Amino acid sequence: MQLGLKKRNGSSKGTFIDDTLAGKTRLNIDHHEDLKKQIRMINLQKQDLVVLASLKPFVQEKIHTIVEQFYRNLEHESSLMSIIETNSSVDRLKKTLLAHIQEMFDGKIDDDFIDKRLKIAHIHFKIGLEPKWYMCAFQDLLLSLIAIINEKIQTKEESLKAIESVTKILSLEQQLVLDAFQQENEKTH
Amino acid sequence: MQLGLKKRNGSSKGTFIDDTLAGKTRLNIDHHEDLKKQIRMINLQKQDLVVLASLKPFVQEKIHTIVEQFYRNLEHESSLMSIIETNSSVDRLKKTLLAHIQEMFDGKIDDDFIDKRLKIAHIHFKIGLEPKWYMCAFQDLLLSLIAIINEKIQTKEESLKAIESVTKILSLEQQLVLDAFQQENEKTH
Ligand code: HEM
Ligand code: HEM
Known part of the structure; x- marks a missing residue:
C-alpha cells in the first residue's frame, strides 16, 4: 500500500481508500430511469465505488470465512438446505457465492451488473426462496463484512x-x- | 449519564450501553416458529435490544432531522409523493413515522411489535408501494442513523x-x- 497516495481531507493519517482506483470503477446506468432515482435515493456516488474497490483485498482475504459462515447459517432452516440439495449442491453454490461476493467489490455498476442480478433473482424465485430468508442471508453477509x-x-x-x-x-x-x-408475482396474476 | 454503571469487558472506558436497561427490554416470540429462526439467523440477541434502548435518547434528539430527510428523499420519485397525497398527507405521515422510528429503539420484540409491522405492511401493500422504493427508504433511514x-x-x-x-x-x-x-401476492394468485 502506498500511503503517500492515500491522503484525504488534508489529514496526514493513512486511509484504506485508494483514489487511484477511481479509473477502474464505473457507474453507467443510462438506460435505467428508475434505477437512477434509486441510486440517488440511497446516495450511492462514484466515491462509494472507490471505497468498495479499496475494500476488495480485505474481502478476498476473508472470502472463505464469509462463505462458510453463510452456508452454516442456512442450516437454521431445514427447508433452505432442502432447496439447495434439490436444485444444486452446497459445494457448487459456495463457488458461485465466492465469485459473486467478490464482484460486489469491483466498483462497477453497469448493464452487465444489472443483468446478472436479474438473472440471479429469477433463479431464486424459481427455486421458491422466500424474501424473508433472502433478507436473513443478506444480514448475515453484512455482519461478516462489518467484522x-x-x-x-x-x-x-x-x-x-x-x-x-x-x-x-x-x-x-x-x-x-x-x-x-x-x-414475477405480477406476471402470475 | 452515570458512567459508573456503564463499564463493560473490564474496560474503564465509558460506554453508551446502559445495561440497567436490560429489564425494560423484551424478546418474546414464542408463538412464531419461523421468526425464531430468522432472529437466530441474523444473530439478534437480548444484548442488541439493550444497545437499541441505549441509543434511543440520541435518536429522539435527532428525530425531526431524520423524518425531514426521509420525506425530502421521497421527492426523487414523483409517484411516491402522489401515493402519499392520494392516501394521506406528508404532515400526517411525518407524525406516524416519528413515533414508529422511536419505537424501533424500545428494545421490545413481542406480539405487539409483530402485529404492528404486519398492519403497516398491509397498508403499504394496499397503497401499491413497490418493494424497491421501500428498500430505498430503509437505506436512507440507515444512513441517517449511521450519521x-x-x-x-x-x-x-x-x-x-x-x-x-x-x-x-x-x-x-x-x-x-x-x-x-x-x-398478499400469493392470496391474489
Ligand atoms: C445474500 C443472499 C444470496 C446471494 C447473494 C446468492 C447468490 C447466488 C448466486 C450468485 C447464484 C448463482 C446464479 C447463477 O447460476 O448464475 C445463486 C444460485 C443459487 N442460490 Fe443463492 N444467493 C443468496 C441466497 C440464497 C439462499 C438463502 C438460498 C437458500 C435456499 C440460495 C440458494 C440458491 C440455489 C439453490 C442456487 C442454484 C440454482 C441453480 O443452480 O440453478 N441462495 N445464488
Ligand atoms: C422505511 C420505510 C417506511 C416506514 C418505516 C414507514 C412507516 C409507516 C407507518 C408507521 C405508517 C402508519 C401505519 C398506520 O397507520 O398504522 C405508514 C403509513 C403510510 N406510509 Fe409509510 N413507511 C415507510 C415507507 C413509505 C414510503 C416509501 C411511502 C411512499 C409512498 C410510504 C407511504 C405511506 C402512506 C401513504 C401511509 C398512510 C396510509 C394511510 O394513511 O392509510 N411509506 N408508514
Missing part, C-alpha cells in the same frame, strides 16, 4: 465510511432482486 | 456494535414487511 471492517480499518470515521458504502451496494442488490420477484 | 452514531459515539468498537444492532432491527422489520407482501 472484516472492524479488523482491518483503524479509525471510526473510515470504518463508518466503509460500512456506508457496503450497505449501499447490498441495498441496491436487494432492490434489484425484490423488484424482479415483484414482477 | 447519528458517528456524531454521538466515540470509539470505533462501540460505533460498530451500535450499527450491528441497528441493522439487525431494520432487517427484521424488512423481513416482516416483505413476508407480508409475499403472502
Whole structure:
C-alpha cells in the first residue's frame, strides 16, 4: 500500500481508500430511469465505488470465512438446505457465492451488473426462496463484512465510511432482486 | 449519564450501553416458529435490544432531522409523493413515522411489535408501494442513523456494535414487511 497516495481531507493519517482506483470503477446506468432515482435515493456516488474497490483485498482475504459462515447459517432452516440439495449442491453454490461476493467489490455498476442480478433473482424465485430468508442471508453477509471492517480499518470515521458504502451496494442488490420477484408475482396474476 | 454503571469487558472506558436497561427490554416470540429462526439467523440477541434502548435518547434528539430527510428523499420519485397525497398527507405521515422510528429503539420484540409491522405492511401493500422504493427508504433511514452514531459515539468498537444492532432491527422489520407482501401476492394468485 502506498500511503503517500492515500491522503484525504488534508489529514496526514493513512486511509484504506485508494483514489487511484477511481479509473477502474464505473457507474453507467443510462438506460435505467428508475434505477437512477434509486441510486440517488440511497446516495450511492462514484466515491462509494472507490471505497468498495479499496475494500476488495480485505474481502478476498476473508472470502472463505464469509462463505462458510453463510452456508452454516442456512442450516437454521431445514427447508433452505432442502432447496439447495434439490436444485444444486452446497459445494457448487459456495463457488458461485465466492465469485459473486467478490464482484460486489469491483466498483462497477453497469448493464452487465444489472443483468446478472436479474438473472440471479429469477433463479431464486424459481427455486421458491422466500424474501424473508433472502433478507436473513443478506444480514448475515453484512455482519461478516462489518467484522472484516472492524479488523482491518483503524479509525471510526473510515470504518463508518466503509460500512456506508457496503450497505449501499447490498441495498441496491436487494432492490434489484425484490423488484424482479415483484414482477414475477405480477406476471402470475 | 452515570458512567459508573456503564463499564463493560473490564474496560474503564465509558460506554453508551446502559445495561440497567436490560429489564425494560423484551424478546418474546414464542408463538412464531419461523421468526425464531430468522432472529437466530441474523444473530439478534437480548444484548442488541439493550444497545437499541441505549441509543434511543440520541435518536429522539435527532428525530425531526431524520423524518425531514426521509420525506425530502421521497421527492426523487414523483409517484411516491402522489401515493402519499392520494392516501394521506406528508404532515400526517411525518407524525406516524416519528413515533414508529422511536419505537424501533424500545428494545421490545413481542406480539405487539409483530402485529404492528404486519398492519403497516398491509397498508403499504394496499397503497401499491413497490418493494424497491421501500428498500430505498430503509437505506436512507440507515444512513441517517449511521450519521447519528458517528456524531454521538466515540470509539470505533462501540460505533460498530451500535450499527450491528441497528441493522439487525431494520432487517427484521424488512423481513416482516416483505413476508407480508409475499403472502398478499400469493392470496391474489
Ligand atoms: C445474500 C443472499 C444470496 C446471494 C447473494 C446468492 C447468490 C447466488 C448466486 C450468485 C447464484 C448463482 C446464479 C447463477 O447460476 O448464475 C445463486 C444460485 C443459487 N442460490 Fe443463492 N444467493 C443468496 C441466497 C440464497 C439462499 C438463502 C438460498 C437458500 C435456499 C440460495 C440458494 C440458491 C440455489 C439453490 C442456487 C442454484 C440454482 C441453480 O443452480 O440453478 N441462495 N445464488
Ligand atoms: C422505511 C420505510 C417506511 C416506514 C418505516 C414507514 C412507516 C409507516 C407507518 C408507521 C405508517 C402508519 C401505519 C398506520 O397507520 O398504522 C405508514 C403509513 C403510510 N406510509 Fe409509510 N413507511 C415507510 C415507507 C413509505 C414510503 C416509501 C411511502 C411512499 C409512498 C410510504 C407511504 C405511506 C402512506 C401513504 C401511509 C398512510 C396510509 C394511510 O394513511 O392509510 N411509506 N408508514
